[in-house]
Amino acid sequence: MDNHGGWMETAFNTRDPVYLQVVRLFKERIVTGRLSAGEAIPSRREIASLLKMNPNTAQRAYKEMEEQGLIVTEGNSPSRITRDEEVLRHIRSELLGEAVRTFIGSIRNMKVPLTEIVELVKGEYEADVTGGRNNGGGDA
Amino acid sequence: MIHIQDAHKRYRGRKVLDGVTFKAEKGQITCLVGMNGAGKSTLLKAIMGLVPLSRGTIKVDGVQTKRELYEKVSFIPDHAAMPGGYRLEEGLQFMDDYYASWNPTRADELMAFFQLNARDRVGNLSKGTAAKFGLVLGLAADTEFVLMDEPFSGIDVFSREMIGEVFSSRLVEERGVLVTTHEIGEIEYLLDRAVLLKDGKVARDIDCEQVRDEDGKSVLDVMREVYRT
Amino acid sequence: MSQYFKLLALEVRRFRYVLAGIMVYTLIVECVAVALDINNHSRLFEWNNDSRHSFAEVIRNTQSGFQLAIVIPVAVLLAYALLIWYRDWFGRHPFIYRQMTIPGGRAPLYFSKLTAILLFVFSMVAWQLVLMSVLRIEYVWLTPDAMQEAVDFTEAMTSNEVFNTFLLPPSFKAFALNYGLGILLILILFTGVLMERSYRIMGIVAGLIYAALNVTLLILPTTFGLYLYSSEIWAICLIVFGLEVAAALWISLILVSKKVSA
Incomplete structure (x- = not known):
């Protein structure tokens, strides 16, 4: 899990839904190469702690990313960026x-x-x- | 769930609460918003039985009794609520003595996190340090609900950041949190729900993310709508 | 139940220095009074070798010393009957918030404060008894042998007006009367405090009316001397007393549980 160091404090704007801002953050990191395909990402709780956000919002962000096919979760393993x-x-x-x-x-x-x-x-x-x-x- | 129904409270002739109804769910961070004197503190105190209501009921998980209430709900007022002569460690000991739900390990972790010295005396603490100590006292117990009264008032920016971290950590997860503030700016993105009080009534009761999603408004925007008219 | 004991321990602990202080005060005042009296009599003794001075006489002569010795502690304890509540409401970090929100309800809080005051009062009474022995030792130590006169210790005790009238009246009836009224007084004070904390100014008014009512009802039977035997009057007073104690407790518990504001 060496992504821990990589998650800086992100300032959230208050007009866009926070969960979508998180999704966007992930997308940016994928596109810029900071997150590779298939790479494991922190758990919901970890990301909430790292980004200093509400755990419910993190939950929603992950759900959205799963729906968009951005991340894949298999069973109890940590979620991963899609290889698709x-x-x-x-x-x-x-x-x-x-x-x-x-x-x-x-x-x-x-x-x-x-x-x-x-x-x-x-x-x-x-x-x-x-x-x-x-x-x-x-x-x- | 904390369920407040039709709360009324008269204080010095003024109707501070005039029929307030709302719920605060477990696993969510709910914020009571309002101008100074809007009755936010009064509501928190009423939940804790520190202030009697003129009318209305408050139920925590469906029960109204006081006996088990205090093992279930923590209250963090805007002061340390310990005798000034007590050392911090004596304050911690007090909580350990009287509450079965007290978790000494977590208390030590929080003391370290907030960089508090257990040998200091309560009376000598600065406002910011006293607020942090109050958080330790309120969060180290394994309660289901935490009520926080103006946790950010009169505190410097860095202490605020620390307190903000507390909101996002597992300390707050799986608990119901009810916070009051009149400065919503910095913690807005952390909230699940916001209940806006005006003239003793609930003016708006919103899901923060939904309002952003559907209306493109921040809670601050909604506040402007409610309080500027 | 254990909450009650913990709270009681807390209350006693908080007051320990003041209690020690008034105990020391009493000790000093009475020792000084006794020493002064012995000294006075020594001069008389130089003049008249037959004029012996017993311990009982010393005590008899130093009544004002005893009065001085107990008036301050009484004032302090009366004041603390109020302060034991009020101290927790005022200050930068009102402790009452904690006391009102500990698991187990408000009754332990009320009874711990009540018992604490009673404990302090009885400690002072016990201390006063101990002091009598201390003063006896002082007497033996300070008085020249030739001047001493042996008496029963009990005579010394009965010479002490303060004891006779207030602290340890010889008859059980008087004892019960004094301490009964004392306890009732504290109960009424507590009720008054709780009324004020529940209803502020209206509470003070209510408290005063309540106190006046209690006093009136208690005294009323004694005016029936024309119609009833004294033992019957006494019985009625006793019943009124019992009812007033019960009422004070009942009202206080309701106020502290449901009406008081932090």
Whole structure:
């Protein structure tokens, strides 16, 4: 269970249902690779304690994740992230799609031509990549 | 389940409680919300028999008697409720002497968690430390229900974080918790239910996650609706 | 039952220093009074060699000393009959919250406080008896042999007006009367306190009326001297007394169980 160290205190916003925020947290971690397919996750009680949240909410989050196929529980063993490639791909495209929609939504009113958008995205992406390699060094 | 039915209470001529009815279930964290003087403390005290009601009934798991009540329900008031000359260890000993449901091991764990010194005297504690000690006294017993009266008032941020941790840990699991506060901001995400009191009555009785899910509102938003009109 | 004993132990323990204090006070005042009297008489003795001074006479002469010696403890104990309740309501961490919420109900709480006060009173009475022996030793130690006169210890005891009238009246009737009234007084005080804690100002009013009622009913039979024999009057008073004790207990228990506010 070496995920214990990885669960930082997450600030929950109070307008979205907390259990959905937890589900989203898991999805993000799957997509970013912090949680691998088939990896065991903390129990409901453990996660409630780690994230400092209400155990009932943790329960609900796990139920939701099971329904969405995100996690699998077999008998008394700890729950695991699904190995189902299709589910994993779906999560990835879900989060990606959300990010893109948010981006498009925020620049919609600026009426920028697509080619310019693509150029900007490309530049920013590359800068981000090299900046990451240089540990936050100057512009590329 | 703690079931309060049609509670009325008059205090110094004012109708503090004017027909309050609600339930607090085991395994859930219920929060009583209201402005100062709204009767939240009075309700908790009434459950514990510390204050008589003018009218109405309170049943804990269906029974109304006092005898076994105190082994089932813990009350954490906004002070330590021990003689000032007592050392903390004497306060702990008191609980051990009088309550069969007292769990000394858990008491020691909590004392360590809150970083409390058993040799200190109750009268010398700061407000925050006294609040933590109060939590030890209330949570170390194996009771089914815990009533907390303004656990966050007048306490610094870090102590609040510690107290918040208490809510999420197994200390609170499988017990029914009834908390009162007038500052809901920091603990909102921990709650299962919120009962909003206004003018001595229950204005709203909500399932917090449901309200977020269906209406996209936080409990704070609901509070604004209720108390700003 | 065990809750009662634990609470009683708690009450006694809380008061131990004050109790020790008034015991020491009584000891000192009476020793000083006796010493002063012996000293006075020594001067007289120098003048008149036949004038012996017995222990009983010493006691007879030091009545004001005894009165002084018991008036403070009496005041303290009377005050504590009220404070034993009120101290738990006031302060930053009112202990009454705990006392009212321990398993086992409120009756042990009430009786533990009542018994505690009675224990303190009887301790002081016992202490006073012990002191008489102590004073006798002091007398023997301080008085020159030539001046001493042997008397029965009982004569010394009966010379003590304080004892005769209040603490240890020779007749059983007087003894029962004094202590009966004393206990009733404490019961009425307790009831008054609980009335105030239940109904605040209205409670004080009710308490005063209640006390007045008790006193009136108790005294009333004695005015029937014209119509009844004294033994009949005494019997009626006894019955009234019994009823008042029962009423005080009953009212107090109801108040402490159902009406009192933390």
